[in-house]
Amino acid sequence: MVRKRKRVRPTPGELDPLIHERLRLGMLSALVVQESMSFTELRDLLQTTDGNLSVQARKLEAAGYVICDKRFEARKPKSTYRLSGTGRSALEAYLETLSDLLPDLEQVRSARSNSLRTQINPLPSHS
Numbered sequence: 716m717v718r719k720r721k722r723v724r725p726t727p728g729e730l731d732p733l734i735h736e737r738l739r740l741g742m743l744s745a746l747v748v749q750e751s752m753s754f755t756e757l758r759d760l761l762q763t764t765d766g767n768l769s770v771q772a773r774k775l776e777a778a779g780y781v782i783c784d785k786r787f788e789a790r791k792p793k794s795t796y797r798l799s800g801t802g803r804s805a806l807e808a809y810l811e812t813l814s815d816l817l818p819d820l821e822q823v824r825s826a827r828s829n830s831l832r833t834q835i836n837p838l839p840s841h842s
Contacts, residue, residue: 725812733778734809738763738771743806746781746798754794772796780805 734740741761745752752760758768772794775781780802784795798806 725815727816729812730816731805731809731812733774733780734805736771738767739775740809742768742771742775742796743780743798743802746796747803747806751784751795751797754796757796775802778802778805 734743738761742757745757745760754765754768754772757772758765761768772781772783776783778801779799781796782799784797786793786795
């Protein structure tokens with residue numbers, strides 16, 4: 716009989732800090748469901764500025780999480796992004812850690828007063 720090993724609950728510090736940022740998480744999430752997206756499509760989807768998306772995309776590209784293909788179309792530069800294998804694995808690990816960190820959704824829905832609070836290790840208070 717195979718025994719399931721009880722996993723130790725992760726801490727928030729174990730989340731990949733590169734992914735744990737709104738635009739970078741949004742970009743990876745979009746690319747996991749779309750094979751590729753143009754810079755303009757990502758900018759519009761994520762409702763951000765060219766400069767902000769450019770900075771965040773470069774960070775993901777430097778980490779090897781996304782691949783940027785650049786070309787010219789009608790004399791205008793066009794950048795297209797796609798998720799790399801490394802990026803897909805990193806996002807999967809991030810989501811697994813996040814799900815292990817969060818309480819079960821059914822527990823949250825059925826929680827009475829503070830019963831759930833006793834099961835969650837709160838962050839230390841700064842008194």
